[in-house]
Amino acid sequence: MSTETIAERQTAKKPVSRKDMTMFQWTIKEMKRNYIAYIMCFPFFFIFTLFTVGPVVLSLFYSFTIFNLIESPQIVFFDNYIRLFVDDDVFLTAVSNTFVFAVITGPVSYFLSLFVAWFINELPPKIRAVVTLIFYAPSISGGIYMIWQVFFDSDSYGYANYVLLRLGIITEPIAWFKNADYVMPLCIVVALWTSLGVSFLSFIGGLQTVSKDQFEAGAVDGIRNRWQELWFITLPNMKPQLLFGAIMSITQSFGFGAIVTALAGFPSVNYAAHTIMHHLEDYGGQRFEVSYASAIAFILFCIMIGANLLVKKVLSKVGQ
Amino acid sequence: MARVQKLRTRNHKVVLNRSVGGDLGITIFLVILGAFMFLPMYYAIIQSLKPLDELWAYPPKFYVVKPTGNNFALMFKTLTDSWVPFSRYIFNTVLISVAGTFGNLVCGSLAAYAVSKIKFPGRKLLSDLVTYSLMFHPTVAGIVNFMTMSKLGWVDTYLAIIIPAWGSTLGMFLMKQFMESSVADTVLESARLDGASEFRTYWTIAMPMVKPAWLTLIVYSFKDLWNTGSSIYIMSEQLKTFNYAIQQIVSGGIARAGVATAAAVVMMVVPVTVFIITQSNIIETMSTSGMKD
Numbered sequence: 001m002s003t004e005t006i007a008e009r010q011t012a013k014k015p016v017s018r019k020d021m022t023m024f025q026w027t028i029k030e031m032k033r034n035y036i037a038y039i040m041c042f043p044f045f046f047i048f049t050l051f052t053v054g055p056v057v058l059s060l061f062y063s064f065t066i067f068n069l070i071e072s073p074q075i076v077f078f079d080n081y082i083r084l085f086v087d088d089d090v091f092l093t094a095v096s097n098t099f100v101f102a103v104i105t106g107p108v109s110y111f112l113s114l115f116v117a118w119f120i121n122e123l124p125p126k127i128r129a130v131v132t133l134i135f136y137a138p139s140i141s142g143g144i145y146m147i148w149q150v151f152f153d154s155d156s157y158g159y160a161n162y163v164l165l166r167l168g169i170i171t172e173p174i175a176w177f178k179n180a181d182y183v184m185p186l187c188i189v190v191a192l193w194t195s196l197g198v199s200f201l202s203f204i205g206g207l208q209t210v211s212k213d214q215f216e217a218g219a220v221d222g223i224r225n226r227w228q229e230l231w232f233i234t235l236p237n238m239k240p241q242l243l244f245g246a247i248m249s250i251t252q253s254f255g256f257g258a259i260v261t262a263l264a265g266f267p268s269v270n271y272a273a274h275t276i277m278h279h280l281e282d283y284g285g286q287r288f289e290v291s292y293a294s295a296i297a298f299i300l301f302c303i304m305i306g307a308n309l310l311v312k313k314v315l316s317k318v319g320q
Numbered sequence: 321m322a323r324v325q326k327l328r329t330r331n332h333k334v335v336l337n338r339s340v341g342g343d344l345g346i347t348i349f350l351v352i353l354g355a356f357m358f359l360p361m362y363y364a365i366i367q368s369l370k371p372l373d374e375l376w377a378y379p380p381k382f383y384v385v386k387p388t389g390n391n392f393a394l395m396f397k398t399l400t401d402s403w404v405p406f407s408r409y410i411f412n413t414v415l416i417s418v419a420g421t422f423g424n425l426v427c428g429s430l431a432a433y434a435v436s437k438i439k440f441p442g443r444k445l446l447s448d449l450v451t452y453s454l455m456f457h458p459t460v461a462g463i464v465n466f467m468t469m470s471k472l473g474w475v476d477t478y479l480a481i482i483i484p485a486w487g488s489t490l491g492m493f494l495m496k497q498f499m500e501s502s503v504a505d506t507v508l509e510s511a512r513l514d515g516a517s518e519f520r521t522y523w524t525i526a527m528p529m530v531k532p533a534w535l536t537l538i539v540y541s542f543k544d545l546w547n548t549g550s551s552i553y554i555m556s557e558q559l560k561t562f563n564y565a566i567q568q569i570v571s572g573g574i575a576r577a578g579v580a581t582a583a584a585v586v587m588m589v590v591p592v593t594v595f596i597i598t599q600s601n602i603i604e605t606m607s608t609s610g611m612k613d
Contacts, residue, residue: 205606240610
């Protein structure tokens with residue numbers, strides 16, 4: 001659709017159509033005509049570029065250098081990456097922990113969000129609002145997940161220890177978050193508790209856009225139960241939300257570092273819950289090894305983008 | 321279809337196929353999961369209302385016999401006695417939250433309008449950049465950002481927290497999606513034909529039509545800023561936030577569960593209240609959040 005106004009067409013000295021111009025000329029003309037759009041975009045995209053896009057690009061550059069913030073960076077190519085994968089055992093632990101964390105929390109939180117949203121969709125609006133709040137509240141409540149420490153307190157005042165002692169399953173209280181065997185599963189549970197976030201709301205919103213007529217038509221056409229209805233009608237209709245929700249869930253599943261730090265301390269016992277995020281924090285935020293931390297950051301960046309693109313591809317198959 | 325289906329109808333409307341067993345199973349699933357989600361929240365509130373003797377009662381209890389506001393009083397007292405006055409922490413948090421959210425709303429809505437409603441060369445690229453930015457966690461930008469902040473002289477100022485928030489993408493993305501589906505091009509086109517400038521069209525036509533998206537952007541931006549804790553950019557105690565102060569009480573071991581949970585409950589109340597008020601608007605915005613392949 002051409003957005004050229006009638007007034008412009010009438011006042012133009014000679015009528016110029018798009019066909020008369022090269023792609024370049026046309027682009028320049030369109031840019032001039034819409035210069036106001038660039039003014040409108042400028043504040044947001046300037047800040048966005050300065051604090052989000054730029055840093056990613058610069059991290060890639062720094063990751064190939066040795067840089068101590070004082071002298072100018074020296075190119076060393078893959079030295080940082082080699083050091084990461086060959087010399088740094090903690091990093092390899094962090095990579096595997098990150099994958100365990102993400103592979104569990106990502107899909108579980110995604111499907112929990114989807115199914116809970118779907119299950120509550122048929123409730124009356126008032127009740128649905130309350131139920132939504134119950135499921136969503138943990139994700140927006142800041143540091144409230146600290147309460148899990150009270151449940152899993154290390155002495156016998158903790159509920160978990162109390163119950164287990166009482167039942168005779170254990171004889172001594174377990175220091176849950178200081179025990180390499182338990183810290184990771186517990187952090188995953190707490191992370192899942194806070195994980196019904198943006199994607200959950202997106203699914204609730206998406207489900208409300210599927211028109212009732214389609215379900216009736218489906219029932220007439222031989223949809224036998226709710227599961228068929230979900231697969232053949234609901235999911236194909238809310239594919240855009242499924243994709244957005246997946247992106248939010250994946251990004252979230254790589255970003256649970258703060259919860260682990262809060263619950264398990266930093267570094268966690270025996271690095272049992274040490275993730276790439278923590279490794280980055282260690283070298284970037286505390287040791288200020290800029291180039292090494294940049295390599296870590298860039299690997300993390302690639303993992304996150306890779307996971308997203310992969311899932312995006314899988315999701316495009318839904319309902320086909 | 322060859323086979324004639326027997327349709328269940330009520331008031332001449334087709335009744336959807338719902339089995340009783342399925343309803344029951346779903347209800348049980350929801351109740352168990354709901355309990356898992358709700359109990360820790362409930363317990364935090366209960367714990368914050370317990371007097372000292374009940375906090376230390378053994379075995380620990382899931383209810384409170386004599387509720388008291390002592391923990392809250394004690395928390396405010398602890399904060400008042402600290403080196404930096406308590407009101408300063410609250411002031412910092414409110415300042416950061418309000419300034420950051422306001423800037424994010426202005427910058428984000430202008431960009432969302434331009435990208436979704438003006439057909440200029442480069443809009444696809446900008447739109448894709450925003451989508452990709454949702455795919456990674458902002459932590460990866462942390463190291464370079466610290467260097468940028470020191471170059472700009474923003475380390476240890478409010479600016480280090482406020483300005484990056486103006487360019488945060490989730491709210492802007494949601495607003496862009498909402499505008500694409502809820503603001504008709506024909507309406508904008510007729511305004512432009514009447515001689516309205518783009519800024520005027522944006523402000524008087526598009527923005528009033530996307531109020532739910534405003535609220536959503538405000539809620540998300542505010543929630544993130546409100547929960548700002550310790551930041552590597554801020555060293556001065558006078559510039560630190562309420563959340564940071566509360567974390568200090570919690571980890572300082574001044575008093576165990578009581579004061580700590582009172583603090584956590586105070587932190588929680590604000591975002592949850594904001595969500596309760598704005599829920600229907602957020603859901604409306606979310607219904608357009610989807611991405612096309």
